[in-house]
Amino acid sequence: SGPDTMSPTGQATGAAQARMAQSGAYLTDAQGTRLYDTDHSLKAGPRGPVLLQDHHLREKVMHFDHERIPERVVHARGAAAHGVFKSYGTASAVTKAAFLAPGAETPVFVRFSTVLGSRGSADTVRDTRGFATKFYTEEGVFDLVGNNMPVFFIQDAIKFPDIIHAGKPHPDREIPQAQSAHDTFWDFVTLHTEATHHTLWNMSDRGIPRSYRMMEGFGVHTFRLVAADGSTTLVKFHWKPKLGVHSLVWEEAQLAGGVDPDFHRRDLADAIEAGAYPQWELGIQTFPDTPEQTFEGIDLLDATNLVPEELARVQPIGLLTLDRNPSNYFAETEQVAFHVGHLVPGVDITDDPLLAGRLFSYLDTQITRLAGPNFSQIPINRPHAPVNDMLRDGFHQDAVHRGVAPYRPNSLDGGCPFLASPENGAYVETPVRVPEATKVREAPESFSDHFSQPRRFWLSMSEVEREHIIGAYTFELGKCYEQAVKERALQVLANIDTQLCARVAEGLGLPAPEATVPPVDVEPSPALSQVGRSWPT
Ligand code: HEM
Secondary structure: OOOOOEOOOOOEOHHHHHHOOOOOOOOEOOOOOEOOOOOOOOEOOOOOOEOOOOHHHHHHHHHHHOOOOOOOOOOOOEEEEEEEEEEOOOOOOOOOOHHHOOOOEEEEEEEEEEOOOOOOOOOOOOOOEEEEEEEEEOOEEEEEEEEOOOOOOOOOHHHHHHHHHHHOOOOOOOOOOOOOOOHHHHHHHHHOHHHHHHHHHHHOHHHOEOOHHHOOEEOOOOEEEEOOOOOEEEEEEEEEEOOOOOEOOHHHHHHHHHHOOOHHHHHHHHHHHOOOOOEEEEEEEEEEOOOOOEEOOEEOOOOOOOOOOOOOOOEEEEEEEEEEOOOOOHHHHHOOOOOOOOOOOOEEOOOOHHHHHHHHHHHHHHHHHOOOOOHHHOHHHOOOOOOOOOOOOOOOOOOOOOOOOOOOOOOOOOOOOOOOOHHHOOOOOOOOOOOOOOOOOOOOHHHOOOOHHHHHHHHHOOHHHHHHHHHHHHHHHHOOOOHHHHHHHHHHHHHHOHHHHHHHHHHHOOOOOOOOOOOOOOOOOHHHOOOOOOOOO
16 A cells, blocks of 8 residues: 555545645644634743743644754755646657657656755856656656756766855855855866866856756766667757747846846746746657667767767757646755656666666755655655655654555465556666676766867857856856966866967966867867857757
8 A cells, every 4th residue: 555646647646635734724733623722831820921831832843943953964955836747649759758648648747956056045156956756656756856957067976965065155154145256166167177178168158047947957877768669778868948948147146146146046937827837848868788888989878978969969858847836845846856767667777876876865865855754645745656665764754554464475365466467557778788886986987078068069059158157167167265276277178279278367367277188079060059049949
């Protein structure tokens, strides 16, 4: 037996509804006893001492004292909305996933976020944005936990605590609270040059989006889709906004951050309330599932790489519409728990070492953040597919399980739940061959080119976008105290492009170093530029 069900629109039904707070006409305490006064403590006379026997006072203050839960260790500040995903059916040839079948409609919950700021920080800071989508499919929950940039800072999840420690505010003064302008961030990204590509995206206009409604989204990693006949295809997921990709300019971002720190949160909620429902097309780039897992010389397991759209077209597979605001921020936006391991039949993972660490990290952090292992029973996290697991007990257990034998097979409970096969919907891992190998702690040689993809990005920018990038590096590095960090950053820029390095060096009043890595000959990718693209795609 599983937790209570939700209706397709996400509304609680049956017993779940009865359990919801504020269902009766009278104000009560937490035990349902009606109250005659909630404004005065029980005292020995109107001016006398407050009595310890005032149960209502103690319960009310006790509950208030525990209202806050830990914020997310990253992506703490977010805004979310409900919606629907309609499949075009165009992915059916490469995946058996039911939510991607022709005409399938799936309820979704999408949470956008900044990465580094705390829950109370401003929306318009220069940062990456999270773009996490929970699909409540009939085959279970599928979470696509992506960002608004297609590449990531690091190639191996073991460095994630390090990059986040470097990016969060300095431990002594807790500043800056929500942007990258500080020494530890620049120290890390210049000592770990695999971070060069993502950092360049952050310094571009993509780091200061105009609106959550006007951002692309990316699954970043390469995933493996599995078709009904068992054939497999490697893919990268893309969200393309119908409104196009638009950014603020830096002065606007700073002004908006000061005048209205809730700028993006307000924009999303207001648009939905006004009926201007934001829409995105989901698309996939597809690559043959070869043993090498490379495409045109690009290592598909390296999350610091993207595959230019000119080399692999993004094929639209469905339409996302966000049409309903959350009714309670805490219950929905704060308590939602995404996890890259929430997969459905037809969608599988690859050996990307960054993805491997994420598969561990999300569940682990949610045990602390949501106080125990039962967070999938919180209404916003409940699958819309029937749940019949053998998980029992634990903090915040909400289900009243039936029977005496939560194991299988058993001979006591009058028949166990069935085991499924692939034909009736079981999730079966793709039998991918693991090459014979020696256990090592090292990166492959194919992860060692840290500059040609950033160079492609730089060469793909229009003049105005380049000016913005130069301005962003100059401003952010100008905030660093350590001369050595600025000089190392200029060395990284020299390895991307001489002109970029020279202009930033000029702005900082420092000499421009020579490149230490010979510049690679790369073709620009016009699709990377925000200028000159026509939307909707
Ligand atoms: C949260 C994206 C890498 C650990 C998030 C969220 C997003 C995201 C969108 C916010 C989810 C929400 O709205 O609730 C990404 C992307 C990555 C990446 C696109 C790289 C491609 C990593 C890595 C780790 C990690 C490598 C750890 C090894 C976390 C944790 C949270 C989080 C702990 C907080 C989750 C929670 O409290 O519910 N990430 N992330 N992420 N991420 Fe990542």
